[in-house]
Amino acid sequence: MAGMVQEEGSSSISSSPLQIFSLLSLSPGLGSPYTWLRDLKPEDRGLCLIQLLVHCANHVAAGSVENANTILDYISHLASPEGDTMQRIAAYFSEALADRMLRAWPGLRNAINATKISSLSEEIFVQRLFFELFPFLRLSYMIANQAIIEAMEGEKVVHIIDLNSFDPAQWINLFKDLRARPEGPPHLRITGIHEQKQVLELMAHRLLEEAEKLDIPFQFNPIVSKLENLDFDCLRVKTGEALAISSVLQLHSLLSFDDERSSPSAPKNLNSVHLQRVFQQVNPLTFGDFLEKDVVNMCSPGTDSASSSSPVSFCYSQKLGNFLNALRGLSPKLMVVTEQESNHNAHSLIDRVTEALNFYGTLFDRLESTVPRASIERQKVEKMIFGEEIKNIIACEGLERKVRHEKLEKWIPRLELAGFGRVPLSYHVRLQATRLLQSCGFEGYKLNEEKNCLVIFWKDKPLYSISAWRFRRYS
Numbered sequence: 001m002a003g004m005v006q007e008e009g010s011s012s013i014s015s016s017p018l019q020i021f022s023l024l025s026l027s028p029g030l031g032s033p034y035t036w037l038r039d040l041k042p043e044d045r046g047l048c049l050i051q052l053l054v055h056c057a058n059h060v061a062a063g064s065v066e067n068a069n070t071i072l073d074y075i076s077h078l079a080s081p082e083g084d085t086m087q088r089i090a091a092y093f094s095e096a097l098a099d100r101m102l103r104a105w106p107g108l109r110n111a112i113n114a115t116k117i118s119s120l121s122e123e124i125f126v127q128r129l130f131f132e133l134f135p136f137l138r139l140s141y142m143i144a145n146q147a148i149i150e151a152m153e154g155e156k157v158v159h160i161i162d163l164n165s166f167d168p169a170q171w172i173n174l175f176k177d178l179r180a181r182p183e184g185p186p187h188l189r190i191t192g193i194h195e196q197k198q199v200l201e202l203m204a205h206r207l208l209e210e211a212e213k214l215d216i217p218f219q220f221n222p223i224v225s226k227l228e229n230l231d232f233d234c235l236r237v238k239t240g241e242a243l244a245i246s247s248v249l250q251l252h253s254l255l256s257f258d259d260e261r262s263s264p265s266a267p268k269n270l271n272s273v274h275l276q277r278v279f280q281q282v283n284p285l286t287f288g289d290f291l292e293k294d295v296v297n298m299c300s301p302g303t304d305s306a307s308s309s310s311p312v313s314f315c316y317s318q319k320l321g322n323f324l325n326a327l328r329g330l331s332p333k334l335m336v337v338t339e340q341e342s343n344h345n346a347h348s349l350i351d352r353v354t355e356a357l358n359f360y361g362t363l364f365d366r367l368e369s370t371v372p373r374a375s376i377e378r379q380k381v382e383k384m385i386f387g388e389e390i391k392n393i394i395a396c397e398g399l400e401r402k403v404r405h406e407k408l409e410k411w412i413p414r415l416e417l418a419g420f421g422r423v424p425l426s427y428h429v430r431l432q433a434t435r436l437l438q439s440c441g442f443e444g445y446k447l448n449e450e451k452n453c454l455v456i457f458w459k460d461k462p463l464y465s466i467s468a469w470r471f472r473r474y475s
Contacts, residue, residue, distance in 0.1 A: 040078075046086035049078050050357070053093050057353045057394075060097050065104075072098055081379060085368045089361055092387040093353070096394035100349075103395065118384070120198055126384045127166065129377050133367065135442040136338075136456060136464045139433055140248050141170035143454065144336040146429045147468050148244050149177050151334040155242040158186045161235060161330075163227060163247045165192025166199055168206040170246075175207075179214045186242075191221040191235055200224060228254060228319055232326050245327060245335040251411075254320040255345055255404040324418035328471055334423065335469040339411060341455055341462040344393045345404035356393050359405075360386055362461045366444070408453055408465040415469055423468035424452040 040048060052075050059068035072094055079090035102109040131137045152158050158178075162171075171190060178185040190207065194200050200222035211218035223234050227250060237243055327335065342359040346352050363386060371378040392403040412422070430447065433454065437445050448455045453467035 042084060042086075045078055046084075049075065049086050049090040052078075053090060053097075053357070054350075054353065056094070056097050057350055060100055061349045065101055068097065068101060081383065082373060084373070085361070085364045088382060089357070089364055092360075092382070092390050093357070093394065095387070096391040099391055100395040120196065122380075123384070124166075124199075124202075126380050129381050130385055131167070131169070133371065133377070133381060134363075135437055135440065135445055137167070137248070138436060138440065139447075139454075139456060140336075140338040140464070140466055141167075141173065142436055143425065143429055143433055143466050144246050144248075144338075145170065145174045145177060146432055147334060147336055147423070147425060148174065149181075150426060150429070151244065151423075151470075152186065152242050154183070156186050157189075157238075157241050159189045159191070159237060159241040159243050161191045161193070161243070161245045161332075163193055163245065163250045165190075165194045165203050165222070168203055168210075171207055172210050175210055175214050175216055175218075179216060185214075185216045187217040189219040189221060189241070191223060193223045193225060193227065193230065195224065195226050197222075197224045227323065230323075232330070235330070237330050243330055243332045243334075245330075245332050247335065248338045249340065251320065251323075251337060252339060252345070252404045252406060253402040254323050255317045255406070256399050256402050257317055257319065320414070321418065324415065324420070328419040331471045333470055335420065336466065337411065337415070337469065338464060338466050339408070340405040341407055341465045342405050343407055343410075345406050349394065352393050356390055358461075359463070360390060362458055362463065366458055369444075408450065408455065408467065411465070411467065412451060412453075415467075419472055420469040421472045422452045423470050425449075425454060425466075425468055430454065 052071050056068050056071040056075065059065075059071065075090055075094045078087065079094055080087045081091040082088075083091075099109070102112070148158075148160070160171075175185075175188075178188065188211075192200055192203050194203075204220045204222055207220055208218065221236060223230070225231065225234075340359070343355050344352055344359070346355065364382065367378050367382065389403045392401060396402075416422075430449065433447055437447070444458050446457045448457060448462075450465075453465055455462045456464045456466070
């Protein structure tokens with residue numbers, strides 16, 4: 001793609017995207033480039049947006065605020081939270097990079113964010129939208145419930161600890177499955193953990209109401225707490241109970257530690273020869289097409305970050321280690337863990353930006369293929385869920401950086417080190433999961449079994465993993 005063909009009704013642009021990008025000089029003498037930017041074809045606009053984002057991330061990592069600010073100005077004339085996939089991605093990533101720079105001026109940043117309000121009802125609504133638009137939570141709930149049914153066969157007293165007690169849908173379905181057991185339902189107790197008391201009150205009301213309808217002996221034990229501050233004595237695990245633990249997208253938050261004093265990794269510079277070759281070869285229509293050509297990996301981790309990406313090497317977190325040891329001490333018969341299948345926990349900002357572009361680009365691509373761009377529901381999910389996660393990954397450090405997703409290849413040794421053994425998910429569980437994808441019309445998704453765990457793919461991109469574990473005494 002050495003040149004660009006003039007479209008009817010548009011001005012002629014004969015330069016390649018890389019040549020156009022090279023003209024976006026950071027010196028003040030160039031004049032406005034915005035006319036050229038607006039005239040770019042969608043696929044070339046996307047290429048330039050990604051290059052601008054990566055260059056901006058390099059400048060932010062190097063502390064070059066003036067250069068980063070200039071690039072963000074360029075991005076603002078191309079990006080849009082209401083545009084195509086690449087425009088939306090660029091809008092949220094540029095916002096995150098800007099927020100990272102603003103943290104040097106906490107008074108200014110706090111003033112800008114002072115009037116932002118998010119109601120609990122809106123949070124619940126957006127989580128429900130995520131449930132409807134993607135299959136990840138449906139699969140997680142169904143697989144966890146089926147694994148619990150199988151593990152608790154014949155048990156008369158079952159206790160489930162829900163590490164993020166937010167959605168009653170999972171447990172209502174479990175009630176129905178337990179009610180259908182030949183021996184009848186067990187006495188069931190669910191301990192729900194959440195930071196907000198109101199969320200737990202809503203959970204208790206909904207679950208107690210449903211349990212009464214189904215005539216299931218049931219107790220709900222609410223605990224208002226962050227996971228990192230959880231008092232395990234409040235769980236009230238009793239002798240004779242068969243214990244199960246459900247963790248849906250929670251454990252990664254316990255990987256946070258005070259790493260702000262660590263010296264930042266040196267920013268990785270772009271390889272212009274590699275970029276020229278990529279621009280000549282690629283004419284992407286979607287963000288995924290673009291990533292498949294390895295454009296983002298132009299700043300791929302070098303030897304200095306090999307340890308962070310090694311399957312057998314992981315950063316030990318004292319907080320998570322203590323938490324897993326405490327869970328192991330409860331002797332659970334089953335623990336089901338769902339996590340994002342991506343590495344957003346690298347120390348290097350550039351590595352995190354690269355991984356996040358790959359991961360969230362796929363999620364945005366999925367929405368682009370199924371939901372109209374003008375959809376308010378789509379915009380809410382992108383902004384309130386994906387946008388906030390992107391901001392935490394890029395803008396935050398230390399204890400404030402909670403979104404520290406890691407891949408299954410790192411969770412397996414970490415959980416095994418804590419004394420848990422893997423529980424292979426049964427053929428019946430895998431069959432039910434496959435049927436759920438087919439029956440709900442989630443095209444393009446597939447389930448792969450990896451190391452006795454399940455990984456959810458969209459097309460060829462792994463997105464979420466679901467694994468089952470138990471205290472080794474039961475292995």
